[in-house]
Amino acid sequence: MNTRPSSERPALKIIEHRHYGRWFSALVVLLILGFFASSVASNPNFEWDVVLQNLTEDSILSGVMMTIKLTCISVVLGFAGGTVLAFMRLSANPVLSWVSWGYIWFFRAVPMLVQLFLWYNIATLYPKLSLTLPFYGEIWSVKTNQLISPFSAAVIALVMHQSAYAAEIIRAGIQSVNVGQLEAAKALGYRPGQIFRQTILPQAMRAILPPAGNEVIGQLKTTAVVSVIALQDVLYSAQIIYQRTYEVVPLLLVATAWYLLMTSVLSIGQYYVEAFYSRGNVPDKAKWFRPKSKNRELSS
Amino acid sequence: MSESITLRGIRKQFSGKTILHDVDLDIEAGSVTVILGPSGSGKSTLLRCINHLEKVDAGTVHVGPELIGYRQKGQHLVELPEAKIARQRQKIGMVFQQFNLFPHRTVLQNVMDAPLRILNESVSVVRERAIALLTRVGLEHRINAWPRELSGGQQQRVAIARALAMQPEVILFDEPTSALDPELVGDVLQVMKNLAQEGMTMVVVTHEIGFAREVADKIIFMDQGRIVETGNSSSLLDTPQHPRLREFLSSVL
Numbered sequence: 001m002n003t004r005p006s007s008e009r010p011a012l013k014i015i016e017h018r019h020y021g022r023w024f025s026a027l028v029v030l031l032i033l034g035f036f037a038s039s040v041a042s043n044p045n046f047e048w049d050v051v052l053q054n055l056t057e058d059s060i061l062s063g064v065m066m067t068i069k070l071t072c073i074s075v076v077l078g079f080a081g082g083t084v085l086a087f088m089r090l091s092a093n094p095v096l097s098w099v100s101w102g103y104i105w106f107f108r109a110v111p112m113l114v115q116l117f118l119w120y121n122i123a124t125l126y127p128k129l130s131l132t133l134p135f136y137g138e139i140w141s142v143k144t145n146q147l148i149s150p151f152s153a154a155v156i157a158l159v160m161h162q163s164a165y166a167a168e169i170i171r172a173g174i175q176s177v178n179v180g181q182l183e184a185a186k187a188l189g190y191r192p193g194q195i196f197r198q199t200i201l202p203q204a205m206r207a208i209l210p211p212a213g214n215e216v217i218g219q220l221k222t223t224a225v226v227s228v229i230a231l232q233d234v235l236y237s238a239q240i241i242y243q244r245t246y247e248v249v250p251l252l253l254v255a256t257a258w259y260l261l262m263t264s265v266l267s268i269g270q271y272y273v274e275a276f277y278s279r280g281n282v283p284d285k286a287k288w289f290r291p292k293s294k295n296r297e298l299s300s
Numbered sequence: 301m302s303e304s305i306t307l308r309g310i311r312k313q314f315s316g317k318t319i320l321h322d323v324d325l326d327i328e329a330g331s332v333t334v335i336l337g338p339s340g341s342g343k344s345t346l347l348r349c350i351n352h353l354e355k356v357d358a359g360t361v362h363v364g365p366e367l368i369g370y371r372q373k374g375q376h377l378v379e380l381p382e383a384k385i386a387r388q389r390q391k392i393g394m395v396f397q398q399f400n401l402f403p404h405r406t407v408l409q410n411v412m413d414a415p416l417r418i419l420n421e422s423v424s425v426v427r428e429r430a431i432a433l434l435t436r437v438g439l440e441h442r443i444n445a446w447p448r449e450l451s452g453g454q455q456q457r458v459a460i461a462r463a464l465a466m467q468p469e470v471i472l473f474d475e476p477t478s479a480l481d482p483e484l485v486g487d488v489l490q491v492m493k494n495l496a497q498e499g500m501t502m503v504v505v506t507h508e509i510g511f512a513r514e515v516a517d518k519i520i521f522m523d524q525g526r527i528v529e530t531g532n533s534s535s536l537l538d539t540p541q542h543p544r545l546r547e548f549l550s551s552v553l
Contacts, residue, residue, distance in 0.1 A: 184400035184459075187351055188414040188466060189390035192382045198417065202404045280403045280446040 050250035054241060055257060063237030064258050070223040070233065071262075074158035075216050081159065082166025087196070089171055100167065107164035113225050115161060120153040120229045150231040154223075162219055169211045173204030205277040213270040217263050234258050302330040302501040303364035303391070303469035310349055310359035312342070312525075319345050321525045322359065327470075327518075329364075330499040334512040334533075337522035338548055343505045346522070347472050350503065351392040352385055363392060363470060390418060393463030393471035397478050399455040401447040407434065407458050408443040411465045419466070426465070433461040437491050453484030457491055470501040477508060509552060513537055521545045 040046060054060060088100035107115075123144040130141030177200050185199040227236035238251040245251075305327040312320040319342045327333050335343045348354040350361055352369035360377070361368040368388055370377035380388075401410050411430040415421050434440050437457035439450075447455055456476055463471055473492065477485040489511050496502055496515045506512065512519050512533055519536045521529040523544045529536060540546045 178400075180396060180398050180400040181402065183353055184394075184396060184402070186353060186386070187389055187392070187394035187396075188462070189386045189388075189418050190414065191386045191418075194417060198413070199402060203402075277404075280405070280448060 045249065046253065047247060047250040050247050051253045051257070054238075054247075054251060054254045057237075057241070057254075059232070059237045059240065060234060060254060060258070063232050063234035064262075066231065067220070067223050067233045067235075067258075068262070070154060070158060070226065071216070071220045073155055074162045074223070075219055077155075077159045078162025078219070079166045079170075079212070081163030082168075082170050085163060085167035086170035086174060089167065090174060104164045104167055107160050112157065112161050112222055113228065115157040116154065116225060116229060119148065119157045120150065122148055122153075150226070150229045153229060154226040154231050158219070158223065161222070162215070165215055166212070169208055169215060170204070172211070173206075173208035174200055176207040177203045202277065206274075206281065209270065209274045209277060213266070213274075216270075217266055220262055220266065221259060302499055304329040304362075305350060305470055305501065305503065306360075306362040307346075307350070308360045308362075310346065310361070311357045312345055312349060312354060313357050319525050320349070320356075323525075323527055325520070325527065327501065327503060329501055331517040332496045332502045332504065332515050333518045333520060334516040335503065335505045335520045335522060336507070336509075336512065336548070340524075341522040342525040343522045344474050347474050347503060347505050350470075350472055351389050351394055353394075355379075363388070368392075386418075390466055391469045393466060393468035395456070395459050395463055395471065395473045395476045397475040399447075399452070399459045399479070401455055401459055401462070403447050405447075406443070407439065407445050407447065407450070410447065410458055411462045414462065415465050415467075430461070430465055433464050434458070436494070437461050438487065451484060452480045453487050456480065456488045460488075460491055460495075464495075470503070471495070473502065473504040473506065475505050475507070477506065507552060509537065509549070521548065523548075 041048070085100045085103060088096040089104070091097050091100075110118075126144050128141055129144050129147060130138050132138045181199050181203060182195065185195040190198065223233055224235045226233050227239060230236070232240070235255050238255040242248045242251040305325070307323060307325040310320050310323040310325075311318065323342075323346060325333075325346075335346065337343045345354055349356050350363070350368070352361070355369070360370070366388060367377075369385055370379055372378075401407075402413070405413060408427075408430055411433060412423075412426050415426045415429070416423065431440060431443065434443055437460060439454060439457055439461070442450060442454065447458065450458065460476075476492070477488050480488065485508070489508060492502070492504070492511070493515055504511075504516075514533075516533045519531060519533055520527050521536065521540075521542070521544075523542075529540065529542045529545050536545070537549065540549055
């Protein structure tokens with residue numbers, strides 16, 4: 001029997017594979033979420049009215065501002081310092097490389113909380129800071145306690161901590177760039193600083209951004225430790241209120257809500273920054289950043 | 301303006317193994333020199349010594365009158381700082397086997413960036429030159445593409461345009477067609493032939509014997525870190541003297 005299909009071109013419609021499993025799993029997830037949401041909403045112990053009432057309380061809002069301020073300062077200074085440290089670590093100069101290694105070793109080894117206390121209590125080690133010139137004497141001095149406020153202690157500790165971690169992330173990014181890129185830039189006559197800024201860093205950013213996003217979000221939450229030196233961030237502001245009213249869970253939910261919101265903003269920001277640095281690599285996202293030009297593409 | 305290249309006593313070692321044994325080479329201004337040789341013979345290393353991408357262990361490289369990578373102080377050669385070497389490299393174009401276009405820049409940006417940033421020329425001048433160069437290599441319709449959207453042959457032609465945009469005095473080709481599909485090789489070689497006719501000093505490491513025969517003023521055959529045989533294209537390819545060269549030619553032809 002001849003089973004060969006006929007030579008006519010059949011008008012057959014193609015139906016894509018149906019993913020029943022996806023529909024089923026979506027249903028299961030929705031059900032679980034529904035149960036969870038209804039239990040959270042109907043459980044009076046959550047005290048949602050208290051949560052809503054305190055969400056935009058003045059002291060909470062100023063706590064949020066403090067958290068944002070600490071995060072911004074420590075991320076900006078931390079990554080700037082981390083870039084310098086990564087550069088030193090990869091430097092051909094063995095002194096710079098070892099200094100950077102030592103810094104990273106130390107500030108990754110000491111827990112953030114311990115560092116915070118150490119900086120806050122630095123006055124017990126060095127009660128007075130002074131600038132002294134040989135053969136001239138003291139030209140400037142200040143009591144350490146006047147210099148180290150809870151805020152400055154927190155900033156110093158957070159920046160030191162952040163820069164050590166950022167250095168390793170940036171180093172990984174730099175090392176991920178193909179050596180051919182360095183050679184091409186050298187052969188064209190770019191100077192070392194230009195090679196770093198124009199060729200290495202823009203390409204390293206693709207590898208740097210995902211772990212850097214982790215690190216920034218981690219840092220946002222790490223700032224919560226400053227409550228131990230009575231600096232009023234969002235968590236400490238919530239603690240102050242519940243120590244007065246005993247509404248512990250609702251106020252922790254207030255702090256949680258703010259952390260969720262801030263993290264969401266950072267995550268969305270990360271998406272767009274990543275898309276920018278993926279230009280030339282991910283066709284779909286690249287379109288946004290293609291330069292406008294009079295000479296349009298004629299064909300591909 | 302084309303320049304001559306003079307190599308004297310170039311020695312290069314990698315972890316104790318000698319890759320180049322005191323190589324001497326004279327390349328006339330405006331000539332095309334093709335370097336042939338089996339892999340591991342040191343031909344790419346020799347090429348990379350010319351623009352100081354490899355540091356030599358002994359010997360001197362001159363492009364025109366200029367000593368590359370060092371300044372002479374009595375009987376010593378003192379290595380120049382990177383910024384000075386960068387200035388010397390501006391005049392020495394290079395094309396790589398793996399193209400090495402900047403993936404985060406479009407075709408036009410790849411060609412324009414170096415003249416803008418390094419030579420500080422005006423955007424309009426650089427743009428005009430870049431588009432003229434890209435037209436010359438047949439890619440004027442792709443100026444806003446990303447490198448990864450191009451075929452290998454197209455990428456290599458952009459890389460040649462990028463090197464030419466710096467208006468170099470000499471241009472080095474390190475196996476420019478070795479990473480290409482066979483049917484894409486022709487376009488790249490055609491661009492190189494046109495360049496040779498315009499009197500650019502070219503040093504080409506390649507396995508393209510046909511290109512060598514047609515274009516080379518001088519062919520050099522290297523083996524185990526030494527120049528074994530030198531000649532013009534017909535003498536070297538048709539009447540090879542050295543047994544190693546005969547063996548090489550019979551295996552690649």
